[in-house]
Amino acid sequence: QAREEEDEEEFSSDDEDMGLGKLLPCSHEALLKGHQKAVTCMALDPAGARLLTGGMDQTVKFWDFNGMTAALKSFREVTPYEGQQVVSLAYSNTGDKFLCATTKNQCNLYSRDGAKEVEFAKGDMYVHDMSQTKGHVSALVACRWDPKDKGKCLTAAIDGTVRIWDLETCDKKQLTVIKAKNQRGQKATPHSACYTPGGDIVAGC
Numbered sequence: 001q002a003r004e005e006e007d008e009e010e011f012s013s014d015d016e017d018m019g020l021g022k023l024l025p026c027s028h029e030a031l032l033k034g035h036q037k038a039v040t041c042m043a044l045d046p047a048g049a050r051l052l053t054g055g056m057d058q059t060v061k062f063w064d065f066n067g068m069t070a071a072l073k074s075f076r077e078v079t080p081y082e083g084q085q086v087v088s089l090a091y092s093n094t095g096d097k098f099l100c101a102t103t104k105n106q107c108n109l110y111s112r113d114g115a116k117e118v119e120f121a122k123g124d125m126y127v128h129d130m131s132q133t134k135g136h137v138s139a140l141v142a143c144r145w146d147p148k149d150k151g152k153c154l155t156a157a158i159d160g161t162v163r164i165w166d167l168e169t170c171d172k173k174q175l176t177v178i179k180a181k182n183q184r185g186q187k188a189t190p191h192s193a194c195y196t197p198g199g200d201i202v203a204g205c
Helices: 002-017
Strands: 039-044 050-055 060-064 076-078 086-091 097-102 108-111 116-119 140-145 152-157 161-166 176-179 193-195 202-204
Touching: 050 086, 086 140, 097 140, 097 152, 140 193, 152 193, 161 202
Parallel strands: 039 086
Antiparallel strands: 039 050, 050 060, 060 076, 086 097, 097 108, 108 116, 140 152, 152 161, 161 176, 193 202
């Protein structure tokens, strides 16, 4: 009986030690203010030095942890498209570029400092077969870099497709179109998409 009680105490102590406060450094918190409406997405560069945040106010804000003062202000912002909310952001593996997806049907490629480099091709909304369009025809929901190939990425949209792009030709047409389907084989709408760490599988939900 005594041993059982000791075991219970040991388990309880270990269980408490595995709480969120022990797994993450939650002793400090900084509230980054700047967006006028809800924040919808964020991306941290591989070095952990810069943060991007996107919101329903249609802006992307840039935060530099190394150069940030006690005021905790963003140092730059861009508006990809007027009237279009920002829904997804993704840094490249080297942190020198980032992707930005909005509720418009075109993704954008930016330099690290926010200069727009490429606007992806858009599709023809009057073409019924989504595999025959050059790009998305409806609002985007996600953008992700290929973890193994810096020159490729994916986007997903409510047109029911996930598209793979080559950044050398993304202003003209996607490489591959993946049609999202449910268990019955019917058209489905993806709400997010990503690569596996090896980059050989694309997952969507």
